[in-house]
Amino acid sequence: MAPAPLLLAVMLAGYAAGALAALAARGALGRGLVAGCALVGALAGLLLGAVCLGAGLAPTFTASFLPLTGLALRLDGLSAFFLILIGVVGAAVAVYGFGYTEAYEGRYSLRWLGALLNVLLLSLSVQVMADNALTFLMAWEAMSLSAYLLVLTEHDQPGTVRAANWYIAITHAGFAALVAMFLLLSAGELTTSFAAMRAASLAPQVRDAAFVLALFGFGAKAGVVPLHVWLPMAHPVAPSHVSALMSGVVIKMGVYGLLRVTIDLLGGGPAWWGGLVLGLGTVSALLGVLYALMEHDLKRLLAYHSVENIGIIFIGIGAGLMFQSYGLTTLATLGIVGGLYHTINHACFKGLLFLGAGSVLHATGTRNMEEMGGLIKRMPRTAFFFLVGACAISALPPLNGFASEWLVFQTLLGGSAIPQPEVAVIMPIAVAMLALTSGLAAACFVKAFGITFLAIPRSPEAEHAHEAPRSMQVGMVSLVLLCVGLGLAPFAVVPLLGSSLAGLGGLAPTAVAFTLALPLHVPGTFGQMSAPLLALGLALLLALVPLVLRVLGADRRLRVADTWGCGRIGQTARMEYTATAFAEPLRRVFAELYRPSRDLSIDFHPASKYFVQSIEYRSEIHPWFERVLYDPLLHGLRGAATRVRRLQGGSVHLYLVYMTLALLVLLTVARWRT
Amino acid sequence: MDSAFSQLCVLGSSLVLIFGLILLWRRGVTAYINAFVWQSTVLSAVTATVGYFGNDRELYWVAGGLFLLKGVAIPRLLRRMERRFAAERELEPYVNTATSLVVSGLLVLFGYAITRPLVALSQLPTRAGMPLAMGLVLVSLFVVISRKKALTQVIGFLMLENGLALLAVLGTYGIPLIVELGVFLDVLMGFLVMQIFIYQIHETFESIDVEQLNRLRH
Structure with a gap:
């Protein structure tokens, strides 16, 4: 496979250049460079995936990077598929972003937006090729953090910071689960390589625990109910091309991870x-x-x-x-x-x-x-x-x-x-x-x-x-x-x-x-x-409709009128559905599920209640999970934090006493421990 | 020869501890600074003694450095601060003198108890002084906890540092010069930082009573 290393190098270099160019150049040139580099990287990744998938062999490409860093990449069919996915959406998003971010000029930090977009694409691409847990987790964290910062782009809009906090909290809970899972999979060996994990024979309970942790960690990223609460908050507040990337690709990393771990590493x-x-x-x-x-x-x-x-x-x-x-x-x-x-x-x-x-x-x-x-x-x-x-x-x-x-x-x-x-x-x-x-x-x-x-x-x-x-x-x-x-x-x-x-x-x-x-x-x-x-059948069917109408003798005169106007003249937007x-x-x-709260207030004309002056209708639904699942959790956390906070008296002497007591206890333990 | 050496060590260590205990019953920063000067002087003398009997030339340099830093330079800075905060010389501790002395006695006993395995293990003629050094460390910590004025706490910290230096000299015949130099620099830096903090505290609260810092909590 001669083209594979070349394509890999082009892809990595494209994203890296995009990240650097974004920080260096400003204005239309900067946006163009960001889009161009990301496009080059995405297309190279797309080709790389296509070449490897077309070859139909697995694994087609293995690379061990910088021996000291412990990074290792390997490209098999699954990686190739996800590389194609990243390339497809990444390329479209890169081109779209050129025009879309123009409106951000002068309002938000365009340089960081462009740089982080490239970092996100780079970490996604590395992620799907990772061949050991270290590479995987590093790329995972780079992906989560760059996505977090991208969500924060419009930080002065209401709700953005809150959404980003939810996202980072849930994604990090998932990250913790993933670290624990990889520790379980390594079976006590001092290795993070996927090959060793594939070969390891684990007890059924350990495998079950690893699966549950993986499902939690990857499910949190994918946005599976009930871990989805961050998703409807974070995706809307991000810049739209970032939303497309997050929804199209980032959450799919949960799918990738689940497949990689349950099918590949654990073997079902x-x-x-x-x-x-x-x-x-x-x-x-x-x-x-x-x-x-x-x-x-x-x-x-x-x-x-x-x-x-x-x-x-x-x-x-x-x-x-x-x-x-x-x-x-x-x-x-x-x-x-x-x-x-x-x-x-x-x-x-x-x-x-x-x-x-x-x-x-x-x-x-x-x-x-x-x-x-x-x-x-x-x-x-x-x-x-x-x-x-x-x-x-x-x-x-x-x-x-x-x-x-x-x-x-x-x-x-x-x-x-x-x-x-x-x-x-x-x-x-x-x-x-x-x-x-x-x-x-x-x-x-x-x-x-x-x-x-x-x-x-x-x-x-x-x-x-x-x-x-x-x-x-x-x-x-x-x-x-x-x-x-x-x-x-x-x-x-x-x-x-x-x-x-x-x-x-x-x-x-x-x-x-x-x-x-x-x-x-x-x-x-x-x-x-x-x-x-x-498709052919449907097209024929559509063509048939006017034909049949013609045969049935439909009125052929051309009329121009408001759609669904019911013959009224002078419709306004207030009459619309x-x-x-x-x-x-x-x-x-589905009222049982939504538990909507309705608030209807009608102002009548003083003379008769048949003349309504204004109607105000307000209806809100409160997602059930946040109330049942997350509120107790947050409440408990806050309670625990308040209790711990009591230790913090604010007095310097109190803190000194803590330190001294800790020292005395440690000395005592060290002295009289057998 | 060895017995004279060990007698000198115990004598020096005892003096170092006693100068530390002065903080517990004397009132007034001047007395504290004097006690610190004497303590540092005795400490450098002990270091020189160990150097003489242990045939270690480097320890003379350490002793000289100790004297210059802790016997001359830092006390000068301390006196300048004392003049600056002259109006606040009265120091009321959290714990009264009698109780402080009883607690300190207990702490020194605790120091003896802790260092017993060390003393049992060591073959050095200097070993008898180690419990006293440990006692000084603990007593200095107690001083830091029980005094309100930032200046006193700084002196308590410096004495704690002296206790550690004494422990190092007695326990191992001194640590290598380069490490010792690093420790000197550390002490000086720590002291300067604390000095800046004290000036800042004084500027903010018009007092160097660290209880005022409670107001920072919200």
Whole structure:
């Protein structure tokens, strides 16, 4: 593999140069250098991944860096896949950031924003290639810290610091769990190398403990319920291209880590591992979408959808782990491939949606959907890109979301192959939950797109919105093309994904499992699907509609009128359907979960209560977890801290007494210890 | 020869400890500074004695340095500070004199108890002085805790430093000169920092009573 080291060097050098250039240059030149270097790095990483995956061998590349530092890199199929993912989103984000950060000029530190973006991309790329725990943890920490600082970019906006604190607290709790896990995996040996961990034979209890710690640590990063609370806070307040990167790539590192540890290092485990992952995934998917429905902050809505999609990914992986424990390796591969497919799909469409939301924010200066509307006339291209992303995330064929969710469904339907009755019950329940999730997600994006882009502007800001600059459009277009491409070509993508898993944890030789054929056959189940034919069919169907209408003799005269105007003249924005109203039915259906607090105050005309002067309706939902799970935790922590604080009397003498007593006690112990 | 050496060591160590105990019953910074000067002088004499009997030339240099630093330079700075804070010379301790003396007696006993294994292990003729040095360390700590004025605490800290130096000389025939020089520098730096702090405290609170620092808590 001659090109691999070269590409690796180009990638590392690109990001490093970007980080340095950001600090050195200012203005448009600085932004250009940041974007250019990050683009070079991302494309090199993309190529590196593609070259290694195309070779179909694992591992294709090993490098031991600077012997004294203990850094080691190794590139196998899984790393290559995640490198591609980082490259795809990183490149789009880099180009988009050039235009997007122009508005930051003079307001925030653009130099640090650019430098940290490159550091984040660099640490992500190193992370997926790490071949020992030290490299892995260092890259992990660099990733967490640079993401933390990026979230803090708009530090003077309300809520930013709080969100960043939540993020860093939860991510560091996860980090602690990961350190403990790697210590367990090293089995008392003084080694951090992954090869030694693969070879180590551990007691079942130790393996279980390591798995639980890994699930906690990686779950905290991925944003699995109930560790997701940081996600809807931190993603909205970050600059939008950073949000895209965080949602598209950073949280996927949780998925990467979980796969690397449970499948590769531990080589799979008992059925309850998969069951736990599956259960958490189901709960995350459902709750994520339910909370997303209630959000009127466009970026928060997208952030909750990240929770949902991470849930879907975890469903695939969990089902795969379960099948693996029962020895059904083909189905296991199918489940994990489904999870991976959804991982890259989600990276594409969620990256796209966050970039689109960024363009809207850029144009209107608000994230509140209730103040938008009518943007499709003012920024038609952004609206179209957002629509593609919305269709993809709603799993509408022939876009990519459909392909991966279909695969996950097929895996779950294969659950009948397991001869255990309890499993036979779990899988259909998961199928039902996933179906409900998909439906609700579609409803949510009807709201997100409709309220934001359609109808009449609800505020002067929306009235005067403008189309996004060219560089931002380029960033979005690249992801649009990927969403379509990944959706149309599952027959080519799935075997590739399968080969990325080759050699991990005794999964099936995937060349057998999937073959490159136009309709995608799913081995072990009855399902098959051909995305291109589906797309063709849909296109025909759409073409048929006007034809049929014509045949049925529809009115052909052209009328110009307000949409849904019901014949009224002079509609105003106040007559429009609001996001709150759209979500109201679901708020009532799921009132048990949301526990909404409603506050309705109506001012009547003094003469008669039939003349209403003003209505004020306020409705808030309080996420259940924060109340039940985190409030007691924080309360306990605060109580403990208050108690410890009593030691701090503030008197210098008191502190001196502590020191002296400690000295006396130590001397006594040292003297009279046998 | 050896017995004279060991007698001299015990005598010197006892004097060093007694000058430390002066802090407990005398009132007034002048007396403290004088006690510190005498203590440092005796300490450098003990060091020179160990150098003479132990045939270690380097210890003469250490003794000279000790005298210059702790017997001359630091006391001069201390006297300057004393003049500056003349109005605050009355020093009321947290613990009264009688109790202080009883506690100090107990601390010296504790010092004997702790150093017993060291003394039992050591073959050096200087070993009998080690418990006294340890006693001085503990008593100096007690002084630092029980006095309110920052100036007294600084002197207590310097005496603690003397106790450690004495312990080092008696226990090992002195540490290498280069280390000793480092310790000198350390003491000087520590003292200068504390001096700056005291001036700052005085500027902020118009007093060098460290109880005032409680107000910093919120």
